[in-house]
Amino acid sequence: MINKWFLKTANAVQRFLKEEDGVGVVEVILILVVLIGLVLIFKEQLTTIVNNIFDTITDRSGQV
Numbered sequence: 001m002i003n004k005w006f007l008k009t010a011n012a013v014q015r016f017l018k019e020e021d022g023v024g025v026v027e028v029i030l031i032l033v034v035l036i037g038l039v040l041i042f043k044e045q046l047t048t049i050v051n052n053i054f055d056t057i058t059d060r061s062g063q064v
Contacts, residue, residue, distance in 0.1 A: 039046065
């Protein structure tokens with residue numbers, strides 16, 4: 001009985017180590033870190049652009 005459990009566990013560990021799904025998670029985390037860094041670096045410029053866009057929307061919404 002213990003031998004079967006050990007074989008099942010060993011097979012499960014082998015399957016886990018062969019899976020490459022974890023690589024995708026690491027890639028996504030790295031992309032998010034880069035994007036957050038870019039947002040922090042260009043925060044002022046992005047804020048100005050977004051404010052200008054909302055000002056334009058507000059000004060032109062009365063024309064509709």
